Amino acid sequence: MKDTFKAFVVREQEGELTGALEQKQIADLPAGDVLIRVDYSCVNYKDALSVTGNRGVTKQYPHTPGVDAAGHVVSSTDARFQEGTAVVVNGFDFGMNTSGGFQEYIRVPGDWITPLPDGLTTFEAMAYGTAGLTAAQSVEELLHRVKPDDGPVLVTGATGGVGSVAVALLLKLGFTVHAVTGKEAEADRLKQAGVTEVLSRQSFLDETTRPLKKGSYAGIIDTVGGPLLASVIRYVQYGGLVTTCGNVGGAEMTLTVYPFILRGVRLIGIDAVQVPVSERTRLWEHLADDWRLPVQEWVETKSLHDLPDVVSSLLDGTHQGRTVIEI
Template sequence: MDDRKFQALVVEEAAGGVFIRTVKERYVSDLPVGEVLIRVEYSSLNYKDALSASGNRGVTKNYPHTPGIDAAGVVVESAVEEVRPGDSVIVTSYDLGMNTPGGFGRYIRVPASWVVPLPSGLTLKESMVLGTAGFTAGLSVSKVDEVISPDEGPVLVTGATGGVGSVAVAILAKLGYEVIAVSGKADAEAYLKGLGAKEVVDRERLTDQKARPLLKDCWAGVVDTVGGDMLTAAIKSTHPHGIVTCCGNVASAELSLTVYPFILRGITLAGIDSQGCPMDLRRRVWTKLAHAWKLEKLESLAQVSALEDLSGHIEAMLQGRIKGRILVDLTAL
């Protein structure tokens, strides 16, 4: 038995189907079998973590459980040559924090195939300001940049104050795109224009009450993070031969539209899968985020939370009250 102790946020089911969150002491021997043991320095809060931390069995089947789909830290032990003790690494996606104990604990143990070497242009802290949200934004921008150029027209970003949306706005602006940011938050304008958005529009503008097959074309590209009616309207109002990326369904998983945007305007709809993204693409996007796409004042995108304060941020995220990113600092544990 490995009797090394560490602190972790543990979600447990209490009587009456109520889920409680407590910072508890765990043992390294409690972790699952895996090839690489990592001491986590930083993590970040994502919507999927908030669901897991609330007992959503569509994300996490069994409790007690430690969420955290993101982790950045230092390798302590490794059973494979390509990952060595002392390496600084990133682990995001796969099953981390879903049914495998995640980054809201000081240690994780994972397969070597989940591990990404920390790119030279990022610190561990910066990598978790980005986390899965930033990586998903990077995948989305990469798709947009493959199809259109900045001189072809504006790019719409929905859910722009969220983690994915905030990073997407900032990267697109850095690359020279005219960014139109969509938000339902009354106080979002200064924040989003500070990230580089040229214009901020209320999400009510992105509705189509008459359910028309096509709308006036307004955007060369779209990074959609919310799904539902907003995604439907965005597709209908994209320029001919433009591109729409889709990575979220917080508004709805349903998509109600005809084929006309695709067969009359030649629009590309690109799904973004950050969880099962192939490792070669994963490394390429992280390298761009560390170098060509690296954002100035990256850490300003995040609020820093200690593990014991994380529960309040989880509730705020579930209520849609978070702007930007929540960085989880485990270095003091």
């Protein structure tokens, strides 16, 4: 093990934030039970916010972002994790106000760590990352009430990290999928993947006059939030279910109670931060086995040097799919 290692560090100088590769010491890492050599991380919207100084995500700088990491245990004082064990770390405070995955080594509490199931590599784990885990949570909730024969499922933000994995999982499980995206150029790619119908975000935002619309969807996986979520809820059929996990479209929405009291629609919030490790383990096992996807086909691999460009594309809305960072 090296005494020094490379890390992407964001520093604040005269009110401006800049990120660059630096050398850090193992002693610089926060206290924790387990030291891990990071193989891969990945880039999420929350990472982009951390890199650019969103105080709701990261309060103090200098800081190494990265809310996801997968690698192998180097040393441990926690008996659950032996040297060489392949593990994944995400959620809790990792990468937010605690040093994150955009570096060669991390040290974290044992309670933040999930052992990787057999058959799932560290690269594949980061091809999914928090986005994939969130998509898996959403699909699992949907399966409690919705079956493929019940009707199509609508996915909003279908070209983003969570949305793209959710679409792939639903198609694998035999659902008819309709997709909402603000990127019209992506319609052909979604249809080639198996999506039956691609709809524009604006088409839903323009239809806001009636409290209930035709019950077209058995369920919805929403990754956008805000007015779009308020609009699509009106299209859910009786007994349907809606999951929601994001607020890129806004944190507030205005809607009536009619979908809930006249159609029995259920709205389920998805949180990937405080999810117990036992639930994470079950979801990772699904992704390694019966829900396994050909992630290599829709993931791009970049280096720590590429992080500023990836962050920019996330913030300006041009980013597509999933980006894995090879550490």
